[in-house]
Amino acid sequence: MAYLAHHSAGLDHGDLLAGSALQGLGDLDVHLGDDPRAVAVPAALDSGHLALHHGVRAPAQGDDVLGQHGGAARGTRQSDQERPECAVELAHVRLSVRQRAARPPLFPTVVGLLELTPPARGRPNERSALSTAPDRSGNCPRPMATPRVRFAPSPTGYLHIGGARTALFNWLYARRRGGTFILRMEDTDRERSTPESVRAIIDGLRWLGIDWDEGPEVGGARGPYFQTERLPLYREWADKLIAMGRAYRCYCTREEIDARRAIFEREKRTYRYEGTCRELLAPPPGKAGHVVRFKMPPGEGTVTFADKVLGRISKQYSDLDDWVMLRGDGIPLYNYGCVIDDHLMQITLVGRGQEHVNSTFPQLMLYRALEWEPPELAHFPLILGPDREKLSKRLHPEADVMLHKRSGILPEALINFVARLGWSHGDDEVIPRERLIEWFDFEHVGATSGVWSPDKLLWLNQQYLKMLPPRAIAERLVPFLAEVGVSAAADDRLEKIVLAFRERAKTLKEMAEKVRYFFTAGVELDIAAAAKHLSSAAKPLLAQVLERLRGAEWSPQALEQVIKAVSEQAGVGMGKVAQPVRVALTGNVTSPPIGDTLELVGRDEALRRIEAALGRIG
RNA sequence: GUCCCCGUCGUCUAGAGGCCCAGGACGCUGGCCUUUCAAGCCGGCAACACGGGUUCGAAUCCCGUCGGGGACGCCA
Numbered sequence: 043m044a045y046l047a048h049h050s051a052g053l054d055h056g057d058l059l060a061g062s063a064l065q066g067l068g069d070l071d072v073h074l075g076d077d078p079r080a081v082a083v084p085a086a087l088d089s090g091h092l093a094l095h096h097g098v099r100a101p102a103q104g105d106d107v108l109g110q111h112g113g114a115a116r117g118t119r120q121s122d123q124e125r126p127e128c129a130v131e132l133a134h135v136r137l138s139v140r141q142r143a144a145r146p147p148l149f150p151t152v153v154g155l156l157e158l159t160p161p162a163r164g165r166p167n168e169r170s171a172l173s174t175a176p177d178r179s180g181n182c183p184r185p186m187a188t189p190r191v192r193f194a195p196s197p198t199g200y201l202h203i204g205g206a207r208t209a210l211f212n213w214l215y216a217r218r219r220g221g222t223f224i225l226r227m228e229d230t231d232r233e234r235s236t237p238e239s240v241r242a243i244i245d246g247l248r249w250l251g252i253d254w255d256e257g258p259e260v261g262g263a264r265g266p267y268f269q270t271e272r273l274p275l276y277r278e279w280a281d282k283l284i285a286m287g288r289a290y291r292c293y294c295t296r297e298e299i300d301a302r303r304a305i306f307e308r309e310k311r312t313y314r315y316e317g318t319c320r321e322l323l324a325p326p327p328g329k330a331g332h333v334v335r336f337k338m339p340p341g342e343g344t345v346t347f348a349d350k351v352l353g354r355i356s357k358q359y360s361d362l363d364d365w366v367m368l369r370g371d372g373i374p375l376y377n378y379g380c381v382i383d384d385h386l387m388q389i390t391l392v393g394r395g396q397e398h399v400n401s402t403f404p405q406l407m408l409y410r411a412l413e414w415e416p417p418e419l420a421h422f423p424l425i426l427g428p429d430r431e432k433l434s435k436r437l438h439p440e441a442d443v444m445l446h447k448r449s450g451i452l453p454e455a456l457i458n459f460v461a462r463l464g465w466s467h468g469d470d471e472v473i474p475r476e477r478l479i480e481w482f483d484f485e486h487v488g489a490t491s492g493v494w495s496p497d498k499l500l501w502l503n504q505q506y507l508k509m510l511p512p513r514a515i516a517e518r519l520v521p522f523l524a525e526v527g528v529s530a531a532a533d534d535r536l537e538k539i540v541l542a543f544r545e546r547a548k549t550l551k552e553m554a555e556k557v558r559y560f561f562t563a564g565v566e567l568d569i570a571a572a573a574k575h576l577s578s579a580a581k582p583l584l585a586q587v588l589e590r591l592r593g594a595e596w597s598p599q600a601l602e603q604v605i606k607a608v609s610e611q612a613g614v615g616m617g618k619v620a621q622p623v624r625v626a627l628t629g630n631v632t633s634p635p636i637g638d639t640l641e642l643v644g645r646d647e648a649l650r651r652i653e654a655a656l657g658r659i660g
Numbered sequence: 661g662u663c664c665c666c667g668u669c670g671u672c673u674a675g676a677g678g679c680c681c682a683g684g685a686c687g688c689u690g691g692c693c694u695u696u697c698a699a700g701c702c703g704g705c706a707a708c709a710c711g712g713g714u715u716c717g718a719a720u721c722c723c724g725u726c727g728g729g730g731a732c733g734c735c736a
Contacts, residue, residue: 500686
């Protein structure tokens with residue numbers, strides 16, 4: 043297992059150290075400790091890969107050895123390359139170096155990351171790592187076949203924002219690398235899982251344009267994709283684990299456990315299952331039902347993993363206990379089903395929310411017990427509500443993806459927004475899907491939780507409203523028009539309306555509401571607007587306009603000329619004429635330029651509305 | 661309480677020892693444009709949680725404090 047994280051604080055045993063400014067220096071010596079855990083880079087490089095030669099010599103006078111260890115290995119610069127490159131692995135030394143080309147060579151300091159890896163079992167000579175950038179955990183990407191990633195929601199409600207983003211990150215990763223994206227339903231919570239939720243999640247993903255290569259409704263070679271349809275598998279592996287002595291049947295009743303937990307709680311101590319049934323060979327008399335528990339290995343120990351986002355994380359065995367894998371009825375618990383399925387489905391990378399970091403420790407123990415190689419892991423930062431609590435269905439209605447659909451948010455905008463929550467690409471903000479696929483990486487996923495605040499979503503939505511073809515917007519607007527009682531088709535006129543309103547509305551819903559008066563017979567006048575602009579002073583001007591309008595060519599330019607002509611003739615500013623007309627046409631003081639507004643209202647209706655306004659002034 | 665993670669403008673973020681008395685975006689705000697409202701353009705306000713260390717040099721590395729979040733289920 044290879045670790046090391048640039049940001050990681052806990053580099054125990056100093057198993058890696060820093061490199062250098064990588065400027066202006068040639069060869070480099072790498073000193074290994076006899077531990078051998080410590081490594082030093084006394085010199086810096088211009089750029090390029092390093093190759094390590096394991097020729098060991100004792101540190102010589104003048105060697106800049108970091109750490110307290112002796113021994114050395116010699117490294118030589120190999121080739122120039124633009125990007126920070128990954129480790130070259132020779133023998134069991136792994137070295138990764140970062141470089142920044144633009145910086146002037148000032149003081150040679152240590153920079154890169156060096157890492158020693160114990161001889162990796164089953165993964166010799168990862169030469170392909172040469173061409174790829176190291177991730178934040180210091181690992182070189184595995185030279186693997188196409189990645190397989192999954193989104194594994196539990197169908198206990200609608201698709202929520204956090205889940206959508208998890209799905210998105212995984213999907214982007216798969217799409218970028220030509221990998222496989224799998225949807226798996228973790229429906230083992232019998233009380234809360236519903237078919238409606240399955241439907242809702244599927245609909246939500248589809249609306250967002252996140253498609254899956256294997257899973258419900260599409261099938262696949264590694265199915266079934268509902269956990270409740272995989273029960274025999276869980277039983278089978280549980281039995282094997284029991285046979286291996288790495289799991290056992292536990293006959294403690296729920297009541298017994300609850301009682302003990304309560305006692306610990308009262309004493310403010312952390313309860314861990316005390317292993318009552320660990321060594322039982324047969325069911326105790328009078329007890330039948332049993333669960334299967336994982337048997338933690340005895341003794342001291344630490345589980346560690348290199349997270350692609352968080353770096354290295356570890357936990358002591360003593361903080362773990364013999365957790366339940368399988369219920370009496372054969373239904374797996376999350377930590378168990380998840381591992382079995384990820385392995386059987388040949389998942390190569392698990393990307394999920396940070397709420398799961400603690401559950402990866404028992405899962406890793408299970409991989410070890412099963413003698414399976416765990417997938418790569420990436421834990422994404424949480425999305426918090428305005429109250430800074432984790433965004434949840436109960437507390438935050440805005441967590442519902444489909445709520446945003448109903449609010450007139452475009453899926454393009456939501457995808458963009460949610461991707462930028464926790465991930466970034468320099469200063470870029472408007473990043474369409476294709477770019478997202480091209481640019482997404484775990485390297486730029488942040489570690490800090492973000493707060494859901496919709497202002498920028500609204501802004502982004504308008505950006506997409508303006509970017510997408512007006513015809514397409516018109517089509518999407520139709521259902522929102524229906525909502526406000528307007529039945530309209532996505533025709534040329536509606537397209538023109540969209541063109542006029544896409545910079546005046548943030549959402550489809552808002553647009554539909556604003557645009558309503560183009561489809562009604564007559565308008566509802568705003569009291570204040572009418573009082574101000576439909577005054578007796580405006581009457582002759584309106585009359586003039588009406589007169590000239592009757593014979594006018596019905597195009598925005600010509601119509602605007604009419605207003606202009608009237609205002610010039612009367613010797614008043616254009617606003618004096620345009621505003622009364624605007625109020626007459628729309629009932630309000632705001633609208634697109636008056637020529638466009640007239641055109642879009644339509645000749646007959648426009649004339650009628652102006653007449654009506656005139657009549658109102660009396 | 662125990663364990664895990666995190667800490668840059670109000671919010672999303674750039675930042676991987678010198679390009680940073682910290683850049684972009686949203687929001688807020690002043691102005692320009694203008695027949696209204698928008699959009700657009702130009703400008704402004706606004707942050708490295710705190711304290712020690714390492715270093716010639718720290719937002720960046722280390723330690724501590726404080727703060728926030730997450731997990732502690734026969735939920736996922």
